[in-house]
Amino acid sequence: MAVPLFDTATPLAPLEPEINAKVAEIIASKRFIFGPEVEAFEREFAAYIGTKHAIGVANGTDALLLALRALGVGPGDEVIVPSFTFFASAEPVALLGATPVWCDIDPATFVMTPDTVRAVLTPKTKAIIAVHLFGNVAPVEELAELGVPVIEDAAQSAGTRLADGRRPGALGTIATFSFFPSKNLGAFGDGGMITTDDPALAELIEHYRFHGSKDKRTFVYVGHNSRLDALQAGILRVQLPHLDAWSDGRRAAARAYAEAGLGELVTLPTPTPGAEPAWHLFVTRSDRADELLPALKDAGIGAAAYYRVPAHLQPAMRPYPPTAELPGTEEAARTNLALPMSPVLTREQVGEVVAAVGALAPALQ
Numbered sequence: 271m272a273v274p275l276f277d278t279a280t281p282l283a284p285l286e287p288e289i290n291a292k293v294a295e296i297i298a299s300k301r302f303i304f305g306p307e308v309e310a311f312e313r314e315f316a317a318y319i320g321t322k323h324a325i326g327v328a329n330g331t332d333a334l335l336l337a338l339r340a341l342g343v344g345p346g347d348e349v350i351v352p353s354f355t356f357f358a359s360a361e362p363v364a365l366l367g368a369t370p371v372w373c374d375i376d377p378a379t380f381v382m383t384p385d386t387v388r389a390v391l392t393p394k395t396k397a398i399i400a401v402h403l404f405g406n407v408a409p410v411e412e413l414a415e416l417g418v419p420v421i422e423d424a425a426q427s428a429g430t431r432l433a434d435g436r437r438p439g440a441l442g443t444i445a446t447f448s449f450f451p452s453k454n455l456g457a458f459g460d461g462g463m464i465t466t467d468d469p470a471l472a473e474l475i476e477h478y479r480f481h482g483s484k485d486k487r488t489f490v491y492v493g494h495n496s497r498l499d500a501l502q503a504g505i506l507r508v509q510l511p512h513l514d515a516w517s518d519g520r521r522a523a524a525r526a527y528a529e530a531g532l533g534e535l536v537t538l539p540t541p542t543p544g545a546e547p548a549w550h551l552f553v554t555r556s557d558r559a560d561e562l563l564p565a566l567k568d569a570g571i572g573a574a575a576y577y578r579v580p581a582h583l584q585p586a587m588r589p590y591p592p593t594a595e596l597p598g599t600e601e602a603a604r605t606n607l608a609l610p611m612s613p614v615l616t617r618e619q620v621g622e623v624v625a626a627v628g629a630l631a632p633a634l635q
């Protein structure tokens with residue numbers, strides 16, 4: 271039995287009639303930009319995350335760009351960001367003329383720690399981007415104690431919660447989400463969201479996303495054209511009530527992997543204290559990841575390596591060399607091995623994956 275790396279189709283199948291009806295309704299309304307669907311989704315998403323404001327934008331990269339701008343980040347500023355993340359976490363920092371300063375991660379959790387951030391903090395640090403990688407939770411509150419605003423990059427952590435009920439997206443100064451189709455909450459195209467409790471930041475971002483204007487007549491700032499469109503908002507509205515059940519499915523799959531003994535074959539990801547991750551990707555570690563990858567694929571098991579070349583080593587980031595050693599980043603980049611994860615991964619599929627890894631492991635020794 272083949273097991274795909276992720277499965278976005280099966281969870282959406284039962285929602286298809288409702289989604290089709292919603293799309294038809296929006297097409298009939300002819301309200302494609304801003305309007306009631308976007309406003310309703312912003313309200314519902316803010317309520318779900320637990321913030322006062324949620325502002326729809328075109329994608330998760332723009333969400334970071336606008337959040338950084340709203341915090342006043344520009345030339346001469348430094349922004350601390352992990353290197354072990356998708357390139358888009360750091361790209362908007364450079365785009366604004368500021369300097370990405372790379373912090374290390376703990377390879378057990380794949381997220382930054384107060385120590386790795388403290389190691390690269392300087393008087394020029396204007397913000398910290400806390401990436402909740404793979405659905406785990408970065409220690410936002412401890413980072414906030416360093417006295418610098420914390421932007422949560424929550425692109426991969428929709429559906430994750432803390433044991434006390436709070437969620438990523440409501441822990442820092444401001445947070446950003448991506449609704450790229452394969453994310454835990456995925457649109458049928460691009461989409462993004464910014465959440466915050468700060469009314470002044472929300473007001474700035476409402477201007478920035480539409481050419482620096484709120485009324486389309488007075489242009490207060492030089493802004494952007496970065497909107498979440500009504501069709502995507504409508505499709506996401508249908509899905510949002512199901513996100514918690516889907517996230518429970520992801521948590522159950524992670525438990526099933528542990529119970530099936532996967533942890534004896536490869537190193538399992540460790541949730542940070544208090545985190546109940548809705549694993550976006552189930553990323554294990556093995557010294558033999560590069561040998562296991564093709565062998566698992568041959569056995570019909572979806573497997574992938576993420577960020578083998580971390581952001582600080584990408585050609586575009588040559589102007590920003592690291593200011594500290596990044597051993598956790600190097601280890602995670604070298605050894606990570608993502609195995610199948612989805613809201614509907616069955617115990618049988620988990621059994622297949624663990625059996626395949628188990629069958630290959632001795633042969634590779």
Ligand SMILES: Cc1ncc(COP(=O)(O)O)c(C=O)c1O
Nearest residue numbers: 329330331356358359425448450
């Ligand atoms: C951690 C992280 N940050 C930012 C982004 C950017 O989001 P988008 O693709 O919607 O621009 C992504 C995903 O693509 C991501 O995984």
